[in-house]
Amino acid sequence: MMQSINRGSVIIICYLDNGCLLNVEDLSMKKLLFQFDTDIHPSSFDTVVAYDGGADHVVRYGGLNPTNVLNLVEGAIFTRGPKDKKNTAIFIGGSNMLAGENIFDLIQSYFFSGFRVSLMLDSNGGNTTAAAVVACFANQLPLAGKKAVVLAGTGPVGQRAAVMLAQEGAEVSITSRSLKNAQLTCEHLQQRFNVQLTAIEAADYVARGAAIAQAQIVLTTGAAGVELLKPEQWQNNPNILLMADANAVSPLGIGGIELTDKAMNRHQKIIWGALGFGYLKLALHRACITQLFTDNQHLLDANAIFALAKQMQIKS
Ligand SMILES: NC(=O)c1ccc[n+]([C@@H]2O[C@H](COP(=O)([O-])OP(=O)(O)OC[C@H]3O[C@@H](n4cnc5c(N)ncnc54)[C@H](OP(=O)(O)O)[C@@H]3O)[C@@H](O)[C@H]2O)c1
Numbered sequence: 001m002m003q004s005i006n007r008g009s010v011i012i013i014c015y016l017d018n019g020c021l022l023n024v025e026d027l028s029m030k031k032l033l034f035q036f037d038t039d040i041h042p043s044s045f046d047t048v049v050a051y052d053g054g055a056d057h058v059v060r061y062g063g064l065n066p067t068n069v070l071n072l073v074e075g076a077i078f079t080r081g082p083k084d085k086k087n088t089a090i091f092i093g094g095s096n097m098l099a100g101e102n103i104f105d106l107i108q109s110y111f112f113s114g115f116r117v118s119l120m121l122d123s124n125g126g127n128t129t130a131a132a133v134v135a136c137f138a139n140q141l142p143l144a145g146k147k148a149v150v151l152a153g154t155g156p157v158g159q160r161a162a163v164m165l166a167q168e169g170a171e172v173s174i175t176s177r178s179l180k181n182a183q184l185t186c187e188h189l190q191q192r193f194n195v196q197l198t199a200i201e202a203a204d205y206v207a208r209g210a211a212i213a214q215a216q217i218v219l220t221t222g223a224a225g226v227e228l229l230k231p232e233q234w235q236n237n238p239n240i241l242l243m244a245d246a247n248a249v250s251p252l253g254i255g256g257i258e259l260t261d262k263a264m265n266r267h268q269k270i271i272w273g274a275l276g277f278g279y280l281k282l283a284l285h286r287a288c289i290t291q292l293f294t295d296n297q298h299l300l301d302a303n304a305i306f307a308l309a310k311q312m313q314i315k316s
Pocket of ligand 1: 178
């Protein structure tokens, strides 16, 4: 082995006994994160977390789709040597989870042999937010066999939370203002993750109250600033054990809770507001970015991110 130091670089060069070059690794190589966003303007939230998670430089692209992303992938996978590829990674974001999934799948199909870099999918924070809240639930009670309802569960956060709840053994329903939308979402998730989900139409307070009547777990994942439940619709429900709301913008998704509720006991239910589990979401998102740069083989989608969230929740 020979170590060479050159203008601030620390390069390790390994030879076999017969003198053949085995490996070259530059320990001072910059960690580059390519932020591929399906929206026109790449998310500033994702950029901040990328730096906080350990990227030295974040290269942001917006408006990406299956027709324009592969040229960028090519540049990312061919440029660095085998041991240095772990210093390049790709993060896929944007408000549309389906668009993100399409790019995530396409990029993987483009990788071959050692020509690959670590890849993470977190459209609209869907994976990290869902993983954080479901890990908080799972840390309180076994979820297997419980009835769970994800209100307004057709967005990125609700979709992935529904999958994670089902993977924990819960019996999960997703509501939408439109039955068709709920059904399409459930069908897509069943196909992608092999989980059973039930679609419910719930377009108003009365319908949402009816949807949660028998539930032990209620998660609200509606758009920012949309109240989905009035206080009296959950406070007097004796079945509910665990509740959480992902919406951080007033009015909150669940009337009568606080944004900062963190495993708070209200009306004999354990409750999290968006900031109450948001600490874990942020820590998890950062930890995922850090993990991307440990190897060039990581594929961080719902399953891997949820596994990490559960480990972090146990330790916290
Ligand atoms: N706490 C955190 O760390 C964190 C991180 C990321 C996101 N968030 C928040 O988590 C929530 C979910 O995020 P997301 O990206 O999945 O949300 P989203 O896609 O913006 O919205 C989720 C669903 O809300 C429903 N909806 C929209 N407007 C509505 C209205 N006026 N009345 C009733 N339902 C309505 C829609 O379902 P239908 O059209 O099918 O009815 C939509 O699919 C958001 O509030 C977001 O701000 C929190």
